[in-house]
Each structure stands twice: as C-alpha cells, then as structure tokens.
Amino acid sequence: MDIEVQLQQVFDLPPAQVREISQYFVEETVGKGEFFLANGQRADRLSFIASGIFRVFAQTESKEVTQWIGGEGYFITDLSSFLFDNSSRWQIQALTDAKILSLYRSDYQRFESLLPQWNVAEKRFIAKCFMVLESRVFDFISLSAEERYLQYFEQHKAFFNQVPLQFIASVLGITPETLSRIRSKVGG
C-alpha cells in the first residue's frame, strides 16, 4: 500500500504536492501490544499505516470499548486531539507488529503556508472522516447486528484472522458471544 496513492485519494492534491507532503512522513515501528497513543496523552501525529493493525478504544467504568480498527492503508490518530491539541479521548494500541509513517503536528502545521491548496485538502480529509462516521451511525440505526456483521466482514475480511474477535464484536456494538453465534449461523 503506497502512501502517495493514499494521500492522493484522501487529500486530492496534485501529484507534485503529494510528493512534497509525503517527505514529511517519518517511518516508525510499533510492536504488537504497544501503544501508539496511551491514556491521557495528546495525539501529536497523524500516521499512515504501512503495515499492521491498530485498535482505537476507550475505557468506561465497566468495560473497554473498541471504537474502530484500522489496518494497512488507513490513517490513524485521534483527530480532535491532533487538530486541537486536546488530551485524547482514545487509546490506540497495535494489535500486530506495525510499520507506520508519521506526520508530526509541527510539520503538519507548516503545510498551510507551504502549499497553496492545503486548506482545501485538509477540509476534504476531515469531511471524509465525518462521512465515514455518518455512515456508521446510519448503520446502527438502520441495520441489525447480523447485517452490520455481514457488511463489516465484506469490507474488512483481512482483519478476521489477525485480530481477536472480541474487538470486532465491540466495534459492532455486540458481545463476543453474540458475534460467535452470528458467525456460526451465517458461516464465514
């Protein structure tokens, strides 16, 4: 999964600017189980997942809740923490060994003066994140747990042999037992 291709798609900038931007992403590795973003930290980077899988989760009084799972080709961060320098609502942990390309906030902030079209690109990026969540809310209010599973499975087959099903269950808003039963019922 090439970062320039992804940057092109997400930010919709001309190739020359994509190439320029991509130089600010620095390679990092995160070991399985390590935290990309730990409890109470601020997100100081936006990272492209070159390989590996991460989960974004929060701790409630009674349980851990996995908000979403990101794999190769996705960008990962706590968006509001990264954009506004709030302390993060989420923790982010690597579920496998991972290679990422990280854009630190200090560099990110220079893009505005560096690239004439950066504001439009950034807007597009944030709006796309918005649209993804909009679809997710719609799924929760319009689909059954089984339908949500089937859709998730279609779109994220790659996760199913690499991430504990309990985390996928949490993303779908159901218990691990229910996910197990849905899977034995529908096959796959």
Add this chain to the structure above:
Amino acid sequence: MDIEVQLQQVFDLPPAQVREISQYFVEETVGKGEFFLANGQRADRLSFIASGIFRVFAQTESKEVTQWIGGEGYFITDLSSFLFDNSSRWQIQALTDAKILSLYRSDYQRFESLLPQWNVAEKRFIAKCFMVLESRVFDFISLSAEERYLQYFEQHKAFFNQVPLQFIASVLGITPETLSRIRSKVGG
C-alpha cells in the same frame, strides 16, 4: 438564540468577522411539513435554525430512518452535499413552522478570500461535526437503549413535546413501542 453568538462559538472567529459573516445569512421561513432538502437535491445552503425543529432522515427499502433532529440554535444542512456538491443522502423536513438564516454556497465560497482566518474556522466547524458523530458512535457501542434515551432526554428536553416520539425512537435506534415502554418505566 442569537446567530452571532452561535457563529462565535462554532467558528471561533473574532467578533468583527462574525458580524461580517452574519450579514450573508438570509432569512427564510419553512412551513411545518415542508422540505428544507428534498430527495435527490443538492444542499446549496448552510442554515442556522432561528426557531423551529427539523429532522434529517433517509429512506431505506423497508423504512424511514431519522438520523438526527435539530432545533433552535443548531445549524442544518447535508454537510457532505454542501461542501462537495454531491447529491444528498438525506432529506430534511420541518417538523414545525420554522425560521432559518441561510448561507448560500456562493456566498460561503467567497469567505475564503474575504476572511483571513476563514480556513481555520471552517476546519473547526467540520471537526466539531465529526466529534459529535464520534460521540454518537461511542454511545451506540457503549450504552443500552435506556441509557441512550436518558442521555438524549437530558440534552433535548425541548423536543419532547414538539416532535413525534417515533422520530426520536429512530434517532435512538429503537422502535416507537420500545421507546414508549422505556418512558413509562423510567418516568419523564
């Protein structure tokens, strides 16, 4: 509910610029039952609700699904349609007679050259929309229907005597019957 106060809060611009922006919002009225945004249209305006209540919904094969309900002091539009000129995923209908202040896209697009800080403000606005949805997803995966109801009731008491409960049920992802039973159980 004053639009300048809301603009200030949402876009976080200095008072002088808020005043300048607010001049581009034009007054409109929408009668009860009329559509602010009908099936298949594009959202060509971002509107501030001065009074009245709207619902944002979509039609699936089997049912109508209400995505959210907005009242006085909120902004309303299909964000992705408005920003990118896509055809809208949502229909928006007035549930009561309403007065709105509408910013049309043609004016909106001039802000970028008009106001030096517009890009930052716009980013902030879109990111706030993102954060609202992020919280909503979190509620779906971490709260029970009853807990979601109680929270919604606390935050939107004003709706409960003005909008059909079936729409609120849909926003909460439950049936009208279930909402009715939750209400008789918890009181309120």
Add this chain to the structure above:
DNA sequence: TTATCTTCTTGATAAATGTCAAGGGCGTTG
C-alpha cells in the same frame, strides 16, 4: 360537532441479545 387521521400506548408473543459458566484449542513459557 362529527369524522378522520396521526400518534401513542398497551398486551401478547416471538426474536434477538446479554449474562454466566464451563470447556476446548492453541500458542507461549518454564
């Protein structure tokens, strides 16, 4: 006013999902 429509509630029942507990598979570690 009467009639009609929409909305809400309630009951009976079915289906979906959660909870608790037990056990099995499988990789890791000593």
Add this chain to the structure above:
DNA sequence: CAACGCCCTTGACATTTATCAAGAAGATAA
C-alpha cells in the same frame, strides 16, 4: 513435556427488544 494464559465456542437461562394487533388520546378537517 507440562502448565499457563488467552481466546473462542457452546449451553442454559435471563433480559431486552421487536413485531403484530388493538385501542385510546389528541389534533385536524369537514
């Protein structure tokens, strides 16, 4: 190898939620 931990599955049962049907309350229109 044996012991352990983690994860998944399965069963039994409880709870939650949906579905279908009926009827009451309230608004609207004739």
